[in-house]
Amino acid sequence: xxxxxxxxxxxxxxxxxxxxxxRYAQFAEQLDTHNNREVAEMFRQLSHIESLHAKRILEEMRxxxxxxxxxxxxxxTPEGPETAPPDAVHYLMQPWHALEIALRCELQAQKYFxxxxxxxxxxxxxxxxxxxxxxxxxxxxxxxDWMRRVPQPESGWDEDPDPxxxxx
Amino acid sequence: xxxxxxxxxxxxxFKSDYKPVWCPGCGDYSVLSAITKALATLxxxxxxxxxxxxxxxxxxxxxxxxxxxxxxxxxxxxxxATGLKAARPDLTVLVASGDGDGYSIGGNxxxxxxxxxxxxxxxxxDNHVYGMTKGQPSPTTEPDWSSKxxxxxxxxxxxxxxxxxxxxxxNFIARAFSGDPNGCAALIAEAVRHPxxxxxxxxxxxxxxxxxxxxxxxxxxxxPVAPTDDPGRAARRLMTDxxxxxxxxxxxxxxxxxxxxxxxxxxxxxxxxxxx
Numbered sequence: 001x002x003x004x005x006x007x008x009x010x011x012x013x014x015x016x017x018x019x020x021x022x023r024y025a026q027f028a029e030q031l032d033t034h035n036n037r038e039v040a041e042m043f044r045q046l047s048h049i050e051s052l053h054a055k056r057i058l059e060e061m062r063x064x065x066x067x068x069x070x071x072x073x074x075x076x077t078p079e080g081p082e083t084a085p086p087d088a089v090h091y092l093m094q095p096w097h098a099l100e101i102a103l104r105c106e107l108q109a110q111k112y113f114x115x116x117x118x119x120x121x122x123x124x125x126x127x128x129x130x131x132x133x134x135x136x137x138x139x140x141x142x143x144x145d146w147m148r149r150v151p152q153p154e155s156g157w158d159e160d161p162d163p164x165x166x167x168x
Numbered sequence: 169x170x171x172x173x174x175x176x177x178x179x180x181x182f183k184s185d186y187k188p189v190w191c192p193g194c195g196d197y198s199v200l201s202a203i204t205k206a207l208a209t210l211x212x213x214x215x216x217x218x219x220x221x222x223x224x225x226x227x228x229x230x231x232x233x234x235x236x237x238x239x240x241x242x243x244x245x246x247x248x249a250t251g252l253k254a255a256r257p258d259l260t261v262l263v264a265s266g267d268g269d270g271y272s273i274g275g276n277x278x279x280x281x282x283x284x285x286x287x288x289x290x291x292x293x294d295n296h297v298y299g300m301t302k303g304q305p306s307p308t309t310e311p312d313w314s315s316k317x318x319x320x321x322x323x324x325x326x327x328x329x330x331x332x333x334x335x336x337x338x339n340f341i342a343r344a345f346s347g348d349p350n351g352c353a354a355l356i357a358e359a360v361r362h363p364x365x366x367x368x369x370x371x372x373x374x375x376x377x378x379x380x381x382x383x384x385x386x387x388x389x390x391x392p393v394a395p396t397d398d399p400g401r402a403a404r405r406l407m408t409d410x411x412x413x414x415x416x417x418x419x420x421x422x423x424x425x426x427x428x429x430x431x432x433x434x435x436x437x438x439x440x441x442x443x444x
Contacts, residue, residue, distance in 0.1 A: 030188075030193075034191075078351060079348070089192040
């Protein structure tokens with residue numbers, strides 16, 4: 001999908017962060033409902049972080065109001081590169097899994113910006129894409145650090161001896 | 169629609185404060201999100217929209233919106249919605265259902281709603297299983313799907329809702345995938361805009377009883393051909409369809425049913441009709 005102007009590029013970056021923020025908030029609600037509070041809290045934190053990124057773009061661009069967001073299908077994928085797929089969660093998931101999801105999203109975002117930086121967009125857009133890719137690289141590093149501080153799940157983490165939806 | 173000067177609403181304005189209780193990762197979350205996006209895109213307001221449903225996981229949707237809602241009897245969402253639209257043609261009426269509610273318990277209503285062609289948008293979240301009642305095979309379940317409740321599978325061929333809808337007279341037939349909420353929202357908006365009975369089958373995975381449906385994301389693909397208004401051509405396409413073609417598959421031009429009297433009658437006039 002071509003990115004003709006800096007304005008258009010930043011609007012996409014903003015939409016990307018906003019979509020990611022909304023999806024993590026949705027996941028937090030889902031896990032809350034299923035009483036997995038630890039993971040719900042982690043998704044809430046991730047959602048908050050994404051909202052800060054979105055806010056920073058608004059401030060940097062000094063947009064008086066929200067820009068016209070790119071239409072659906074502005075991405076090469078069904079949703080933004082930083083948005084976790086809607087079925088990525090499990091009711092027994094652990095904090096490490098939430099970070100694993102976030103890591104995948106940040107890596108996709110990094111690649112998205114790297115591809116624009118290496119593509120045929122105008123020089124101003126490519127410069128901005130290099131900066132954004134650097135930022136995403138930093139996020140990847142932070143999440144990897146975070147993952148080291150969180151216990152890794154043991155095998156069979158999704159086995160429930162008393163499943164809530166057993167058929168017997 | 170919004171009055172001039174009234175600001176457009178955002179998708180969140182169509183979401184109620186009730187938190188959905190679907191399983192984490194359920195496709196229905198995305199369908200809810202797609203509905204709210206579509207309503208915002210259309211410039212509608214919650215007080216001008218009604219969401220009617222029957223029973224099942226997907227039928228919880230009305231409570232999760234700020235629109236008027238009716239969570240009705242199992243399989244009977246379509247007659248309720250038909251009555252509502254006939255009485256209040258000014259409302260945008262969406263009907264939410266699932267493959268059990270819509271094709272089994274409400275199967276007969278489905279045929280006649282297509283035939284009547286009232287201006288409704290019927291969104292069926294199809295996961296090929298009765299999820300709410302713990303995983304029984306539904307009309308769209310594959311014959312060889314083996315489970316604790318149907319060891320070895322039912323051996324029964326699946327119901328083909330899109331073909332049935334076409335044969336029964338639906339004016340708009342589409343298939344969407346919940347794994348693509350933006351695409352799903354665009355199809356719902358298009359269905360609402362299209363006059364007459366619009367039917368959208370949304371492939372919406374049940375991650376609890378059909379975890380293998382997570383694989384649908386690699387199977388769903390854009391329909392390779394443009395929508396047609398030729399029922400014969402649409403029939404051939406739908407009969408040979410792989411079940412994962414996403415997009416508008418048929419757009420007819422039948423004039424929608426219009427109620428002869430409806431809300432223009434006064435209460436006094438109605439009472440006259442029933443006077444002994």
